[in-house]
Amino acid sequence: MCKKPSTVHLIERLDYSNLLGMDCNLKNGSLKEEILYLEMLQFKSKFPRQILLGRVGDFYEAVGIDACILVEYAGSNPFGGLRTDSIPRAGFPVVNLQQTLDDLTHNSYSVVSAAIQWCIVEEVQGPAQAQSTKRRFVSGHAHPGNPYVYGLVGVDHDLDFPEPMSVVGISHSARGYCINMVLEIMKTYSSEDCLTEEAVVTKLRTCRYHHLFLHTSLSRNSRGTSSRGKFGEGGLLRGECRSRHFEWFDGNPISDLFVKVKELYGLDHDVMFRNVTVSSGNRAQPLTLGTFTQIGVIPTDGIPSLLEVLLLPHCTGLPVLYVRDLLLNPPSYEIASKIQATCKLLSSVTCSIPEFTCVSSAKIVKLLEWKEANHIELCRIKNVVDEILHMHRTPELQEIVEHLIGLTWVATGLEIDLKTLVAGCEIASGKIDKIISLDGNKDQKVSSFTAIPDEFFEDMESEWKGRVKAIHINDVLTSVDEAAKALHLAVTEVFAAVVFGLKAFVRNHNVEIFYCREQKAVWFKIPYHWYLSTLSIGSPGEEHIEQLKYAVDSKGRKVGDELFTTGMVEDALSRYHEANAKAKARVLERLRGLSAELQSHINIIVFSSTLVVITKALYAHVSEGRKRKWVFPTIVESQGLEDGKPLDKNCEMKMVGLLPYWFNMAEGGAVHNTIDMQSLFLLTGANGGGKSSLLRSICAAALLGICGLMVPVESALIPYFDSIMLHTKSYDSPADHKSSFQVEMSELRSIITRTTKRSLVLVDEICREAEDAK
Numbered sequence: 001m002c003k004k005p006s007t008v009h010l011i012e013r014l015d016y017s018n019l020l021g022m023d024c025n026l027k028n029g030s031l032k033e034e035i036l037y038l039e040m041l042q043f044k045s046k047f048p049r050q051i052l053l054g055r056v057g058d059f060y061e062a063v064g065i066d067a068c069i070l071v072e073y074a075g076s077n078p079f080g081g082l083r084t085d086s087i088p089r090a091g092f093p094v095v096n097l098q099q100t101l102d103d104l105t106h107n108s109y110s111v112v113s114a115a116i117q118w119c120i121v122e123e124v125q126g127p128a129q130a131q132s133t134k135r136r137f138v139s140g141h142a143h144p145g146n147p148y149v150y151g152l153v154g155v156d157h158d159l160d161f162p163e164p165m166s167v168v169g170i171s172h173s174a175r176g177y178c179i180n181m182v183l184e185i186m187k188t189y190s191s192e193d194c195l196t197e198e199a200v201v202t203k204l205r206t207c208r209y210h211h212l213f214l215h216t217s218l219s220r221n222s223r224g225t226s227s228r229g230k231f232g233e234g235g236l237l238r239g240e241c242r243s244r245h246f247e248w249f250d251g252n253p254i255s256d257l258f259v260k261v262k263e264l265y266g267l268d269h270d271v272m273f274r275n276v277t278v279s280s281g282n283r284a285q286p287l288t289l290g291t292f293t294q295i296g297v298i299p300t301d302g303i304p305s306l307l308e309v310l311l312l313p314h315c316t317g318l319p320v321l322y323v324r325d326l327l328l329n330p331p332s333y334e335i336a337s338k339i340q341a342t343c344k345l346l347s348s349v350t351c352s353i354p355e356f357t358c359v360s361s362a363k364i365v366k367l368l369e370w371k372e373a374n375h376i377e378l379c380r381i382k383n384v385v386d387e388i389l390h391m392h393r394t395p396e397l398q399e400i401v402e403h404l405i406g407l408t409w410v411a412t413g414l415e416i417d418l419k420t421l422v423a424g425c426e427i428a429s430g431k432i433d434k435i436i437s438l439d440g441n442k443d444q445k446v447s448s449f450t451a452i453p454d455e456f457f458e459d460m461e462s463e464w465k466g467r468v469k470a471i472h473i474n475d476v477l478t479s480v481d482e483a484a485k486a487l488h489l490a491v492t493e494v495f496a497a498v499v500f501g502l503k504a505f506v507r508n509h510n511v512e513i514f515y516c517r518e519q520k521a522v523w524f525k526i527p528y529h530w531y532l533s534t535l536s537i538g539s540p541g542e543e544h545i546e547q548l549k550y551a552v553d554s555k556g557r558k559v560g561d562e563l564f565t566t567g568m569v570e571d572a573l574s575r576y577h578e579a580n581a582k583a584k585a586r587v588l589e590r591l592r593g594l595s596a597e598l599q600s601h602i603n604i605i606v607f608s609s610t611l612v613v614i615t616k617a618l619y620a621h622v623s624e625g626r627k628r629k630w631v632f633p634t635i636v637e638s639q640g641l642e643d644g645k646p647l648d649k650n651c652e653m654k655m656v657g658l659l660p661y662w663f664n665m666a667e668g669g670a671v672h673n674t675i676d677m678q679s680l681f682l683l684t685g686a687n688g689g690g691k692s693s694l695l696r697s698i699c700a701a702a703l704l705g706i707c708g709l710m711v712p713v714e715s716a717l718i719p720y721f722d723s724i725m726l727h728t729k730s731y732d733s734p735a736d737h738k739s740s741f742q743v744e745m746s747e748l749r750s751i752i753t754r755t756t757k758r759s760l761v762l763v764d765e766i767c768r769e770a771e772d773a774k
Contacts, residue, residue, distance in 0.1 A: 051104070053097075060100075061091035074103040101142050143210055146185055152372045153591050154463065154584070161363035163321065165208045167261050170200060170237070171215035171253035177237075179203050180254055182261050182273060184210075185362045186606075188413065190277045191254065195286075198750050201240045202289045206298060206328055212246040213260055215253050276413025284330040284706060285723040285754060294726050295661075295700045297327050304662035306700055309628070310709070311620040318358045319617035322411070330706050333637050333720045335410055339618065339708030340632055342403040346615075347622040351396045354387035356616035361412070361606045368599050371592040375436055375467040378594060381605060382432040385425035388608050391615075392422050400615070408611040416607050424604030435594045437469045444470055444477065447484040451492045453515040456522055457484065460576075464584040472590055476583035483576040490572035491522060498524065498548070514563060516551075521573060523551040524564045625710035629665040633705040633716035652678040653702065653760070657714030660697045661704075665712060672714070673697070692728070695762045699726040702760050722758040725751050728765075 051069060053060045061079070062070050067090035070076035079089035092100050142148040143165075152159055166181040177200045178193040195203075204212075218237070249260055258273060292298060296305040310323055331339065359380050367373035373381070391397040402418060409415050416424075437443065444465040447457040461480065470477060491513060498511055514525040526548075551563040565573075598605065633655075655675040663670040671690075675698060683691055701711045705718035727748065748766070755761055 055094070056091070058094050059091045060094065060097060061089060063087055063089050069104070070100070074100045076100065098148070101148050104142075146210075146366070149366060149370055149372045152367065153374050153595075154588055155374060156376070156463070158376055159363070161360050161366075163208055164360075164362040165210040167211045167213070167257070167264065168204070168207070168209045169213040169215060169249070169253060169257035169260075170218065172217045178253060180257055181207070181209070182257065183362070184261060184265050184267070185366050187271065187273050187365075188276045189254075189258075189273045190413075191275070192277070196750055196754060197236050198288055199286050201236045202286060202292065202328075204240055204244075205289060206292070206324075211264060212241070212244055213249045213257060214241065214246050216248055216250045217253070219248075274413065278410045278413060282722070283332040284721060286329050287327070287703075288725050288751075290728060291699065291724065291726045292328055294728050295696055295703070297324060304660075306661055309661055310624065310704075311617065312624050315616065315620035318360060318613045319620055322613055322617045323621065326707050326709075327703060330703065330724075331410065331708070333635070333706075335407060336635060336706055336708035336720065338403050338406050340635065341708075342400055342407070343618050343622045343708065343710065344632060345400045345403070346619045347626060349396060349400075351394060353397070353619070354390050354612075355383075356612050356619070357383040357387060358613050358616055359384055359609050361609050364605055364609060365602060368595045368602060368605075371595040373591065373595045373598075375591065378432055378436050378591070378598075379438065381598070381609075382429055382436070382438075384608050384612050385429045385605070387612055388425045389422065389429065392418070401611075404611050404614060407614050408607055411614065412607055412610050414603050414607050416603065421604065421607060421611075424601055425608060428598060428601045428605060431594065431597055435468050435472065435590055437466055447481065449484070449488040451488055451495060451513060452522055453513065455517070456515045456520075459517060460520065460580050464580075464587040467587050468590045473583060473586050476579070476586050479579040480576070480583050483572070483579040487522070487569075487572040487576045490566075490568045494547075494566050494569060495524065498526065516559070516563075519553050519559070520577070521551065521565075522569070524548070525562050526564055527562060621709060627666060628712065630710040630712050631715060633701075633711045633713070633718045635705060635708070636717060636719045652676070652717065653719055654715075654717040655698070655701060655711075655713045656716065658697055658701060658716075659712045660693055661700045661712050663712070692764050695726060695764050699724060699760070699762050719758070721760045722756055723754055724760045725754070725762065727751060727761075727763045 051062065051066045053062055053066075061067075062076075064087065067076075067078070067088040070090040070092070071078050074092070076090045076092045079091060146165070147159060147161060149159065164183050164185050166183050169180040169182070171178045171180075173193070175194045177195040177197060178191065179195060179200055180189060180191045182189040192203075247260075249256055251259075261267070261273075262269065262271060287297065293300045294303060296303045297307065299305060306327070307320060307324055311320060326339075330336070357380055359377075363377075364373075364381065367377055388401070391401045405416070405418055405421070446454075446461045446465060448454055449457075495511070495513060512525045514523050515521075516523060547566045547568070548564040549566065550558050551560070551565045553559050653675065654677075655673075657672040658675055659665050659670055659672055673694060683694070697712075701713060701716065702718055702721060703724050704711050705716060706720050706724070711718075748763075751761060751763075
């Protein structure tokens, strides 16, 4: 530990890389306003973009504007006096940390600012009397999409981990728009270029991001001059960003975005980000904004949800997100063919299949990196890799795993072959099996004695017993057992003597052994007047009765007139707590050590978790599809078709017995349609005749087909379209000074510029608004 002339000097000398995870000596007695403000200000200078929460005893506190945000958006209690020159302070109990972070996360994203995050400073725990100074360290950061995980390794519950939020950077070049997305948790990034303005807006609408950066190339016009008030060709991007928080940046659109990300999160300069972008090849274009809303890929008022009918009702979470992203960004023909082949194999499986344990890859990376994976999460990781091994070792499922390798590569950007995957899963499973107690408490029973309430031992020992195998903690297990027996003997001896003494003059005594959960102590509860009577009269057991003294809390304050203890019981209780603390520390050390070992296999674990999610998604899809009597279409590759060449059968689309996706074919009662399209078609009919529903049905069926999924038809032949677009009603845009007609013409121009002879374009009533206005 370096010596410091003053706290200010020490903090000024530290950069983020040294501060993170390093404890810093700070003055004791920081409850005083001036000292607390000084300490928090020093940390704040290193994290100016973050709300800073400091641990002070049993409370977390904030000062300045951070305190105001706590009061306003988390309902925390304000501290300090009412003087106008006093420093605003606010705080909350330690037990309310996660709830407060949840409140701040929710409100900061929608109310305060998407750029806000939180830095939490913890006190180093230890015996109070042994510490002459308070030591604090930065225990972690929290922001929307990246929850606070410090201390999770020692708890017995799960953490609800949200979908990761990326930092987005948008730029423009002669090839079109480019969008780069950086995931700080995963240390990865993806890059898509040659996009239209509408495609970029679609990406922003369908992804959750923490911060948005706009490159100065967006503000340059054709003359090379710059105007940041006007950016984007058609006004769509400007209109989308107007209501969002964003910052401008210059330089290289990718490398300088990394610099911004490192500044935003306080990362070391040598941190590297892995590129997970998979070459699109002949991949279809992403869905347009109008298309995905009109077929219910994301929830839209008045539009039947496509996602709700694609998977089994109980299938939620990560599998749904995978299917949604698949539809929004259709795969290449090769990947779509593998998806369909995998689905066909899954639909014909007759053997037992795993439960498919779905764990967020971001959650795994975060917990292993910070060594905060508790036994529950480690068991889930083992379930994931064991399910991969089970599928590989089951003949009927082997081919499915082989198909899934390619799908997982596209989803993760990790190119891992089957042999490497299996070998890595075996190693990871073996390491977890070696440490973790998979049978719970069967070999580690919680102590139990008749004289002491069972709740006491349950609360003390259930925090660590049953986590790791007994062979790794035999010495501390023995110490805890011996200390528990000693405590039992001490309590029993005193209790028996007190009861015996009271019986000499009280027929029905009311003495009990009392467990105080808050103080983690076992005391004697004796009516006060009986205690005085015993002392004044004298009785058998008087020696032990005279040793009774009032019980005090952790701060030395008397807790009541009826709670007593003795020196012998206090010594036995201290011995037990010390043994219990050492045992818990040993268990946490083993768990953190296991996380460190698994960190070297993180790519295998991430790949495995993603593969299992994809498998569950596709299995849930074919299970629901069979119930609805959907079928697999024939997908025809049409990449050989070029402009200027005559049309051939590769461009023909046939659907027999097409049903709107929101109808259940198995229930009957709906009108089926047969579609045979090869070129331009004009659909006419009376109002309310179902023209819009038919277009929506064709669009959804074609999209499902080129994604390799099942389709609500009796049979279908679907060419692999390079883009699918559905255009319906347009609205005016007063902010951009555009009428509905201008907006619609702009959208149609965008469609025409993106369209080739391999595109499916469905337009519902051009200029409907202009016609209605007449």
